[in-house]
Amino acid sequence: MKSNGFHYSLMLLPGLIWLIFFNLLPMYGILLAFKDFNPGLGLLKSAWIGLENFRYMFELEDSAQIFKNTIFIAIAKMALNLIVPLVFALMLNEAKNRLFTRSVQTIVYLPHFLSWVIVAGILLDLFSFTGPVNQMLGLFGVEPVLFFSNPDIFPSIVVGSDVWKEFGFGAIIYFAALTSISPELYEAAAIDGASQFKRIIHITLPSILPVAVLLGTLSLGNVLNAGFDQIFNLYNPLVYSTGDIIDTWVYRTGLIDMQYGLATAVGLLKSIVSLILIAVSYLLAYRFANYRIF
Numbered sequence: 001m002k003s004n005g006f007h008y009s010l011m012l013l014p015g016l017i018w019l020i021f022f023n024l025l026p027m028y029g030i031l032l033a034f035k036d037f038n039p040g041l042g043l044l045k046s047a048w049i050g051l052e053n054f055r056y057m058f059e060l061e062d063s064a065q066i067f068k069n070t071i072f073i074a075i076a077k078m079a080l081n082l083i084v085p086l087v088f089a090l091m092l093n094e095a096k097n098r099l100f101t102r103s104v105q106t107i108v109y110l111p112h113f114l115s116w117v118i119v120a121g122i123l124l125d126l127f128s129f130t131g132p133v134n135q136m137l138g139l140f141g142v143e144p145v146l147f148f149s150n151p152d153i154f155p156s157i158v159v160g161s162d163v164w165k166e167f168g169f170g171a172i173i174y175f176a177a178l179t180s181i182s183p184e185l186y187e188a189a190a191i192d193g194a195s196q197f198k199r200i201i202h203i204t205l206p207s208i209l210p211v212a213v214l215l216g217t218l219s220l221g222n223v224l225n226a227g228f229d230q231i232f233n234l235y236n237p238l239v240y241s242t243g244d245i246i247d248t249w250v251y252r253t254g255l256i257d258m259q260y261g262l263a264t265a266v267g268l269l270k271s272i273v274s275l276i277l278i279a280v281s282y283l284l285a286y287r288f289a290n291y292r293i294f
Helices: 002-034 052-059 061-093 098-113 116-126 132-139 154-179 183-191 196-222 228-234 237-243 246-256 260-289
Strands: none
Touching (some): 002 052, 052 260, 061 237, 098 154, 154 196, 154 228, 183 196, 196 260, 228 246, 246 260
């Protein structure tokens, strides 16, 4: 038994090493948020300025806008990525042809496995000034639209493309919940004269509601994660007013403008708020869906 325990410990070793080097050691860099970092002096010798970076962050006009953009885009994604997969799963569950059902499931799963670099390239071509979408609009007499240069349209493209990419994969959990419903409940309801719609309302929805509540509460921890990969590959300076989020702003401020302390302060604030939201989400998941990790 001791030998087996040693072997199991060895199996954990690669993951533990990865955790230490890529998650724990980089935490040392949090000091940047409290210093006026000078690359020539190094992290330890740079001047300590306390909370000055945080104060300056809240004085910037951009900060309020990026937090607003982040929360709006993230909440819109969360809401639609809960509703659309649920509706899709319910509709597909009513299909009687199993071959059709499996084929559709396979097709809608595929976009999830594509990187945002590929998807962004496709979207930029589709919605370009001379792309297929503008060509179709031209058939109805509509002038070409600069979709990726219009701040009012850009958030809709971001949210819509994310939902299109992920709803098929997100429906997997709902499909699993639907298969756990006893067929006898539907048979009894049919004998009592319940219509298909009433069976969905009174049997299907109540049966998968705990799953929907669980997914909704757990997603609260992602309120400040609006999708760096997606937006970074889609946005441009013309849509910063509605498309710039915390992660993209930190990238530009820290790596391009070299304001390392300010960028670290914003990233640290985001991490603290996200940690609080994750803790709250798990408490809510335990309260409403009886879900526990420990």
